[in-house]
Amino acid sequence: MAKYKEVIKVLKQVPKWKRIAGKSLTDLHSPMIDNMPRGNSVQADDRIINQINAKQQLERVEFCLSFLSDEKQKLLRLAYMSNEHPTNIKICIQMGISEGTFYWLKKVALQEFREAYYGY
Numbered sequence: 001m002a003k004y005k006e007v008i009k010v011l012k013q014v015p016k017w018k019r020i021a022g023k024s025l026t027d028l029h030s031p032m033i034d035n036m037p038r039g040n041s042v043q044a045d046d047r048i049i050n051q052i053n054a055k056q057q058l059e060r061v062e063f064c065l066s067f068l069s070d071e072k073q074k075l076l077r078l079a080y081m082s083n084e085h086p087t088n089i090k091i092c093i094q095m096g097i098s099e100g101t102f103y104w105l106k107k108v109a110l111q112e113f114r115e116a117y118y119g120y
Contacts, residue, residue, distance in 0.1 A: 007110050010117065011079075011081055014058065021055045023051060072105060072108065075095065075109050078094065079091055088103075
């Protein structure tokens with residue numbers, strides 16, 4: 001069974017996946033057929049594969065988040081999926097909830113996301 005740490009690790013990768021998925025592939029070139037070994041086609045293939053994987057992961061995370069309430073989605077986005085890394089207190093203020101409610105809501109949101117992401 002996946003633990004909360006594993007779920008948090010997935011959510012924290014979302015900004016990285018967004019960067020990878022959003023990168024332009026226009027600077028990739030087709031390999032030249034001149035009998036000279038080149039490393040660029042392998043690197044280009046890796047970039048394409050990484051971009052496809054990142055897009056798939058983002059779609060999976062968004063799909064799983066869709067099963068959570070708006071409040072739980074907002075909490076997870078602010079706490080783990082943001083480039084800003086706000087403190088728990090800032091999140092409480094932004095959401096208009098107490099610190100106790102924050103911790104309870106975070107626990108429930110992580111549990112529900114885990115169930116949707118891992119299927120248990």
